[in-house]
Amino acid sequence: MSDVLLAAPSRRSLSLHDAKVRGIIYQLLLAASLLALAVGIAVQTASNMRARGIPLSFGFWNEAAGFDINQTLIPYDTLSTYGQAFWVGVVNTLYVSLLGIVLATILGFVVGIARLSPNWIVSKVAASYVEIIRNIPLLLQLLFWYNAVLKALPAPRASIELPGGIYLNNRGLIIPEIQLYAGAGTVGLAFLAASIFCVAFWFYARRAQNRTGKQLPGLWVSLAALIGLPLAVFLLVGSPVSFVTPELKGFNYRGGHQLYPEFAALLIGLSVYTASFIAEIVRSGIQAVPKGQTEAAHALGLAPGKTLRLVIVPQALRIIIPPLTSQYLNLTKNSSLAVFIGYPDLVQVFAGTVLNQTGAAVQVMAITLSVYLAISLVMSMAMNAFNQRFAIVER
Amino acid sequence: MSGQSLHPPLVGAPLLPPMAPPSGIRPSPATWIRKNLFSTPFSGVLTICFTVLAAWLLHQFVSFAVLDAVWAGGQEQCRANPEGACWPFIVEKFDYLRYGAYPVSERWRVDLTLAIGAVLIAWLLWKRAPRRNVAALLFFVAYPVVAFVLLRGVASLDLPVIDTVLWGGLLITLLMSIVGIVFSLPLGVLLALGRRSELPFVRAVCVIFIEVVRGVPFITVLFMANFMMPLFVPDYLTPDRLLRPLIAIALFSSAYMAEVVRAGLQAIPKGQYEAAKALGVSYFTMMRLIILPQALTIVIPGIVSTFIGLFKDTTLVAIVGIADFLRAVETARVDPNWAGPTISSTGYLFAGLVYWIFCFGMSRYSQSMERALARGHKS
Numbered sequence: 103m104s105d106v107l108l109a110a111p112s113r114r115s116l117s118l119h120d121a122k123v124r125g126i127i128y129q130l131l132l133a134a135s136l137l138a139l140a141v142g143i144a145v146q147t148a149s150n151m152r153a154r155g156i157p158l159s160f161g162f163w164n165e166a167a168g169f170d171i172n173q174t175l176i177p178y179d180t181l182s183t184y185g186q187a188f189w190v191g192v193v194n195t196l197y198v199s200l201l202g203i204v205l206a207t208i209l210g211f212v213v214g215i216a217r218l219s220p221n222w223i224v225s226k227v228a229a230s231y232v233e234i235i236r237n238i239p240l241l242l243q244l245l246f247w248y249n250a251v252l253k254a255l256p257a258p259r260a261s262i263e264l265p266g267g268i269y270l271n272n273r274g275l276i277i278p279e280i281q282l283y284a285g286a287g288t289v290g291l292a293f294l295a296a297s298i299f300c301v302a303f304w305f306y307a308r309r310a311q312n313r314t315g316k317q318l319p320g321l322w323v324s325l326a327a328l329i330g331l332p333l334a335v336f337l338l339v340g341s342p343v344s345f346v347t348p349e350l351k352g353f354n355y356r357g358g359h360q361l362y363p364e365f366a367a368l369l370i371g372l373s374v375y376t377a378s379f380i381a382e383i384v385r386s387g388i389q390a391v392p393k394g395q396t397e398a399a400h401a402l403g404l405a406p407g408k409t410l411r412l413v414i415v416p417q418a419l420r421i422i423i424p425p426l427t428s429q430y431l432n433l434t435k436n437s438s439l440a441v442f443i444g445y446p447d448l449v450q451v452f453a454g455t456v457l458n459q460t461g462a463a464v465q466v467m468a469i470t471l472s473v474y475l476a477i478s479l480v481m482s483m484a485m486n487a488f489n490q491r492f493a494i495v496e497r
Numbered sequence: 498m499s500g501q502s503l504h505p506p507l508v509g510a511p512l513l514p515p516m517a518p519p520s521g522i523r524p525s526p527a528t529w530i531r532k533n534l535f536s537t538p539f540s541g542v543l544t545i546c547f548t549v550l551a552a553w554l555l556h557q558f559v560s561f562a563v564l565d566a567v568w569a570g571g572q573e574q575c576r577a578n579p580e581g582a583c584w585p586f587i588v589e590k591f592d593y594l595r596y597g598a599y600p601v602s603e604r605w606r607v608d609l610t611l612a613i614g615a616v617l618i619a620w621l622l623w624k625r626a627p628r629r630n631v632a633a634l635l636f637f638v639a640y641p642v643v644a645f646v647l648l649r650g651v652a653s654l655d656l657p658v659i660d661t662v663l664w665g666g667l668l669i670t671l672l673m674s675i676v677g678i679v680f681s682l683p684l685g686v687l688l689a690l691g692r693r694s695e696l697p698f699v700r701a702v703c704v705i706f707i708e709v710v711r712g713v714p715f716i717t718v719l720f721m722a723n724f725m726m727p728l729f730v731p732d733y734l735t736p737d738r739l740l741r742p743l744i745a746i747a748l749f750s751s752a753y754m755a756e757v758v759r760a761g762l763q764a765i766p767k768g769q770y771e772a773a774k775a776l777g778v779s780y781f782t783m784m785r786l787i788i789l790p791q792a793l794t795i796v797i798p799g800i801v802s803t804f805i806g807l808f809k810d811t812t813l814v815a816i817v818g819i820a821d822f823l824r825a826v827e828t829a830r831v832d833p834n835w836a837g838p839t840i841s842s843t844g845y846l847f848a849g850l851v852y853w854i855f856c857f858g859m860s861r862y863s864q865s866m867e868r869a870l871a872r873g874h875k876s
Binding site: 125128129132133136143146147150151219220221222223224226227233234236237238239240241242245246249250254431435436438439441442449453457463464467470471474475478479 | 533534536540543544547548550551695696697698699702709711712713714715716717720721724725727728729730731732805809810812813815816823827841842845848849852853856857860
């Protein structure tokens with residue numbers, strides 16, 4: 103009996119009963135069929151594109167685009183190339199996503215913490231917010247903000263005037279333009295110096311606390327430095343700033359910065375929608391911290407606010423961060439819904455207008471997908487680094 | 498070991514009924530208010546602010562949707578009333594919002610298809626229903642065929658063929674979601690199994706597919722399906738314009754399903770796999786009879802929430818020119834015959850309510866399932 107058990111196969115016969123052999127055969131079959139599929143599609147696509155006169159190269163990249171984009175953060179005009187249009191789209195996507203992430207995080211944390219409030223009505227209002235917002239499609243919310251709220255504002259001639267030369271109408275929010283004169287750079291330098299001072303003071307305060315056990319009023323000193331120093335310099339050099347108030351000329355306002363309704367609707371929609379998911383993540387993260395931690399903090403005499411800030415949130419963050427990252431990624435991906443309301447993001451400009459003008463579907467889609475994949479990759483790498491940095495250190 | 502104990506029982510047989518809490522502790526409404534609404538001055542301020550906010554929002558909603566709304570009449574009444582919702586607009590457009598341009602005489606086919614689907618889904622989701630595996634078989638295998646025959650029509654069965662251009666409204670939304678779940682769940686199971694496979698190439702293929710699909714927005718997948726799929730195949734095989742987004746939605750949600758199923762596979766104790774292997778059960782039998790039934794049961798809440806996401810994502814098919822429910826609302830609200838101050842808001846309110854009822858209902862089901870599963874694990 104033991105002989106049978108111990109007898110290892112001295113030579114491996116290539117038999118279909120061997121799981122390893124079968125594994126290799128399965129994989130070869132899969133590889134062959136995938137390869138056949140890929141080659142078939144490639145050949146067919148190439149011949150279809152040739153038959154329809156669609157360019158197979160990336161030559162369109164340097165051709166003049168010939169269309170205008172109303173909201174750009176980088177220089178662009180109708181003479182620019184398709185390549186520049188692509189970068190406008192990328193920058194716009196990143197811009198609205200970053201702003202959306204900041205707003206959604208703030209709103210989400212507020213709502214999530216409000217859901218756990220001992221105050222009955224506060225927690226119920228927060229819970230209703232979450233339940234209503236996350237059960238309605240984002241697209242519907244975007245269309246609502248854009249068509250039913252922002253586009254329903256009065257026309258430029260009947261603008262709502264807000265104090266400080268700000269106008270609100272169905273073309274957007276128009277705020278005075280800031281013009282800088284000589285000396286404005288000094289104010290910037292003062293701000294920089296104040297920031298450096300704050301960092302230094304923060305280090306000093308921490309060492310002082312470690313040595314003496316006394317807390318220095320770090321927040322107030324920092325605020326005073328950050329606001330006071332630039333303000334003092336600003337007044338010293340004689341207010342090197344003027345505001346150009348927008349004026350109604352013809353059908354629209356001239357002068358001043360314009361916040362477009364497309365951008366505003368997208369930003370509001372993305373932030374409000376994602377915040378409802380972040381709130382749930384924050385709530386479950388905080389609830390996952392054992393109750394004993396709160397009780398111990400209270401027993402040590404920490405006030406509820408400090409308990410939350412110094413004891414609960416740092417521990418909850420470990421649980422919150424990974425799902426939070428995936429919400430950030432979702433927000434970035436959802437910013438592609440811009441195409442429905444006409445905000446010039448990557449999909450609207452590149453996969454929309456450029457694709458329609460050049461017909462180069464394969465190239466354009468490949469580039470677009472790569473951009474989103476790259477964003478996903480960078481974000482998950484950043485989060486992995488963060489997780490490693492803040493993981494619980496065990497023996 | 499067996500047999501009766503010689504000692505009289507130490508514990509009295511009938512348990513005493515639980516006593517009511519002493520009256521001093523029982524919270525009176527005043528105590529409740531003090532504890533839950535005005536425990537600190539700050540809490541009191543919050544209570545007042547939030548009560549005012551909630552009351553204002555509720556008042557806005559009720560006065561728009563009910564009190565100031567136009568309930569009967571037509572365009573003139575709605576145009577004259579800039580304050581409230583215009584429900585006659587919804588009433589007139591109701592059929593369009595449900596069926597799109599599907600021929601009126603054939604709409605019973607849509608109703609029948611949806612009714613069959615509803616019965617099957619209820620059978621699948623009802624926890625105490627008998628023979629749920631039959632329901633699964635019918636839903637995932639027979640139903641797609643029946644639905645195709647009924648909705649599109651087969652001339653030889655005396656069901657005139659209805660071109661997909663005419664399909665629209667809630668029909669499209671439900672069709673997209675049902676096709677999405679019917680195809681994405683089996684595909685997702687396969688992908689999840691592939692991702693946990695011991696064969697490196699199979700694993701790599703599945704990981705790449707899942708991660709790439711999850712890394713890109715649904716809109717780009719729809720664009721790809723719409724613009725690139727016709728290039729991939731010879732002209733005579735070009736997929737129907739409705740079929741392209743259907744393929745896109747099935748592939749897209751299968752990647753998300755795969756991750757949900759994988760979580761379930763990982764939650765099954767290793768002993769289950771080892772016991773099956775020790776009994777000499779083959780891989781597929783093991784998966785079919787031992788692992789998947791357990792894994793799929795514990796991820797039902799995850800499947801339902803993925804389905805909610807899928808249901809909400811169907812709104813995006815409008816970008817490739819499919820008239821789903823939301824697109825139908827958009828088309829209806831810009832109808833010049835009904836141009837009025839509150840038509841847009843009414844349309845969005847109605848659409849929001851419809852989507853909300855579907856999604857909220859499903860999430861409630863998922864939560865109750867989650868609680869039931871948690872109970873099952875504790876006992």
